[in-house]
Amino acid sequence: MPLVKVNGIAVEVPPGTNMIEAAKKVGVEIPHYCYHPHLSVAGNCRMCLVDVEAGGRGPDIACNMAATEGLAIRTDTPKVTQMRKSVMEFLLVNHPLDCPICDQSGECRLQDYYMEYGQHDSRLADAKMGKGKRQDIGDQIVLDAERCVQCSRCVRFSDEVTGTGELRLFNRSNQTQIGIFPGVRLSHQYQGNLADICPVGALTLKDFRFKKRVWWLKESESVCGGCATGCNILVHHQENEVYRFTPRRNDEVNKSWICDQGRLSYKDVTSLKRLTGAKVDGQRAELPEAANAAALLLKGAKVGVVFGAKATTEANWAAVKLVRARLPNARAYVIEGNDPDAFTYQDEILVDSDKTPNRFGAALTASQLGSVGDAEALKAALASGEVDALLVLHDDVVGRLGVATPKALVYVGTFKNATSSAAAVVLPAAHYIEQPGTWINRQGRVQRLRKTVAPAGDSVADYAAVDAIGRAFGGAVIPEMPAAIFQELAAGVKALNGLTLKGLGHGGQLITLFAPSPGVDQPGQAAPAK
Amino acid sequence: MSDVTPAIKKRKLNTSESIYLVEVLKGMAITMGHVIKNIIGELKGQSTFDTMEYPEVRKPVNDRFKGAHRLTTRPDGKYKCVACMCCSTACPAKCISIVAGEDADDPIEKFPVRFDIDMLRCIYCGFCVEACPKDAIRMDTRIYEINAFSRQDMIHTRDYMRDLMAGDKPEAEQWYRENPQHSPEGFLGEVPPVIP
Amino acid sequence: MSETMLTVILALVKCVFSLAFVMQIVPLLIWAERKGAAYIQDRPGPNRAHILGVRAGGLIHTLPDVFKLITKEDVVPSHVFRPLWALAPIISMSVALVTFSVVPWGDQILIPAEIAEKYLGTTGPLAVNLQVADIDGGLLYVLAMTSLGVYGIMLAGWSSNNKFSLIGGLRSAAQMVSYELAMGMGVVAMFMTYGTTRLDTIMQIQSESILNWGVLLSPPVGLVAFILFWVSAFAECNRNPFDLPEGEAELVAGYHTEYSSLRFALFFMAEYANMVVASSVTATLFFGGYNIPFVNGAMLREHIDLVLIAIGVGGGVFFLFAASIAFGRRKDPFYAAMEAFKGPRPNKLAPVGGLNGLLYRALHDDTLRQHEWKIFTAIWAGAAAAHFGLIGLGAMNIASGMPLLTEIIVFVTQLNAFVVKVLFGCWMFIWVRWTLPRFRYDQLMDLGWKYMLPIGLVNILLAAVWLLIDANTMRLYAAIP
């Protein structure tokens, strides 16, 4: 591996590593606009100019420098400072004084670098170029060409990631401006990412526009639950209110992108479809009361447990423990397919056809109870009366199968659907960003959820809701702390052996699955586990 | 060490002081002196007090006095405020709440749909004025009688703060109109001097 | 009318009079406290509340205060011991009032035989003692009652079930015990000198001559006894500088922290009632009670026409002076400000029409105050005229024709002398309060035990020596009128 030097600090990096990344490794930040780790290098903003000491020639742009043995750069010379100052001055020549009304302010590279490297006394004598402001260029995006610094990130994104190529930099020199081809509108499902990658406020998200100043927001890590991909996200929230989801970089899963469906799914957190209170026979009830009612229904009945592909692995594990401790004759089912109200879009970039985030988690835990029935088996069992009570986690069983409702149906879920209205007892589960837990995505990657905001209404974490039934039976079936539950889970499920919640880190851990899921492009190492 | 506080030495009381009585009488002579002086002043009609008969008599306030907030307007009558929230960020009392909206027909596309200041929480520090990049909020009204019959009314709203110094005054400021001699300078419509 | 009926009715009338006497002075004292404090501190004090513009120098402020205290919610904290808690303010107030019953407030009134026989059904003239209870141990009764007063405070402190109140109550008890001794020593010296504890007799002794007034008796016994008594009286009344039981800086409000509304008012009034009582006892013991210096009852009766003329001229001139001052105040800048003031701020909640509206305007229309000087000029001028009228009455030499009227005039004159002495005593209380800081607790105890008690004992010794030297001390001075 080549040894490079940044400001005299030696660091070993894989060959071909971008020098911006190499510098980051030793804690040196090289300011940049056009460079993006998941886009090709364009090298047109010149902000990343550094002094090359050895292995190159004169000042050069760091983003276009691959690490080679003996390369040494410096970012702390007066020359570099002067270069940055001049580049900033150029970039700001036509930039409007829009910060007070600009949504980007607070997370704007231009602001940040200006404060650090800028030419604070303006030497500009000529009038600024006026460009198109507030152009409606897509379903999700507003373009303000004046604020653009011509970094071409957005152009490369539409060329390389979505392949739609709607955006271009038009004209030359001072007149250069970003624009969209006439008669074209952004129509792909990844528009939100344009607002994220635009280092300034030229491309802003319509949905988030003027909603909140970003400096108020707190960011918490989570995982998107829209489909089986399990894109890593940051939840931006203030005072228990969620304002947006943004992608969190995970090179193995979603790079730096998320789809618009997932991005806007933050609205579900406060949607009117949320189940915010426990219900018994359609009447509002306290949670322990409802759990008691559920226990009464399940006790002695011929119970079928439908493991939830949208529930956390922990909740499914709690169901396993509940069956083992209290419902010894219960049968396990996992129902394939998507809920009727799931969005239908799918593509080859990120969005999976499977809209359940934890299919493997449900299957893995259900298999702990021996044989696992599928949709047909459940239908048959219900018809024949072999099962006359159901415990359902999240999945809209009624909507998916159209099964006749058994008289005793206990539903643990986040949203109202056909099953929740048919259920005799409803226990409200928190939204996935409101609770800790783990999901296993389509690659077999165990990813961690975190409690980012307080659960809405009376809802509790889904494993706690299942545990409440256990308590109603006479004793908790799982520990209280998420880490302890996961420990138990990791010990009890072979595929998860050896994992710890902390060990999952920010990017999750790949596990060995017993069966590959069809239609998955990056499956985990498939191996039967029995 | 020099940072030790020196012990305060108590003076020893002399004989007459240690009986208290003499000193007590001396003190009483002083206070009675004040009473007599003040009573004579009252009888003569020449008050010896510095007390002001508020509200009939008012102290003129300084030009830099920080009074009730007002929102300034552009020549076309729209709010100068662009809902940038710098003021609510700077506010140490966290008493400004703004909801931004989009004005479709204006190049300055952002404006405050709501702009509320909870005057019960405000500490009149003036940070909001300092923070504003648009000179949209000022505290130059010189109105210091900020009161109401309910907590709700103590929340000054966007339009109230715009109208505070011009045109139609809200109910609570009625009195100033009826007593122009007491109303703050500029209250009755003239634009107050712009502080350069 | 039977004898018993008469006695009962007379007793009732006297009771009501003595109660009214104390209770009337209380609001006056509250006003004096506020105004006095204000003047001592160079500020105008209460001067805004008014009825139809008349502020009476702030006297009106007491009225809204009373209304406020009556109409406020009577909060009973859940943690108090209810029976004693409710009893405590009643004890405080009633003890203060009851003590006054042994204090004589005037010479005997002699109702002439013809009137008494005709209207009251007695045989012969009727002599009425102006004192509710003429008991032998009058002075002891005073001591007994004042020491009962501490129960009110102690019970309040204890039953409030609150640390601050309890400490207040404890301090009060300790303080009372310490100073009662000193007070007792002072009084002992006095009744050794007087040779009696009966207040009526004491008054008669003092009536004989100004040199017989307690404070001048057997010098310096009387004077020292007076100082002991007076300082102790401050402590017994819990007044500054001895108001540690309610030291607000450290004890919130001490024993009455938990009281509100009328219960608080009772404590508040008890403090002032105590001041009145302490002042009247002091006046009676040391300053000749109702006696006017150099002029005793007999002399008044003899020269009743001169007395009337003196009152007429004196009062007339005084009120004329007051009227001229009131008239002069029309130029007060305050009235000018009022003139310029265009009216009160509109108050949405104010009633407009009807009786409520009128009442509201009478109490809240501040512009009415600019007429105040006219009203006062008229009142003082009227009073002056009435007094000049008295001169005519005197000239008619009514004394010879109407003995009962003579009695009444003598009574009123002496009562006035008594009131002046009492009020001066009360003013002393106020004056000291706004002059001195509060004592520290150790200073308080030092003063009580290390100084006042020994001085009291020595004083008793001195009194005994005087008795030995001249058993007829009083008679010695009796020659000088």
Ligand code: SF4
């Ligand atoms: S892009 Fe950045 S610098 Fe430009 S107006 Fe927006 S916040 Fe300000």
Ligand code: SF4
């Ligand atoms: S719009 Fe944003 S991303 Fe696109 S070129 Fe301009 S600055 Fe770069």
Ligand code: SF4
């Ligand atoms: S004056 Fe200070 S406390 Fe009041 S609103 Fe402005 S910033 Fe906030």
Ligand code: SF4
């Ligand atoms: S008043 Fe000024 S600082 Fe506050 S939101 Fe409006 S423009 Fe921004």
Ligand code: FES
């Ligand atoms: S980041 Fe290197 S030129 Fe833009």
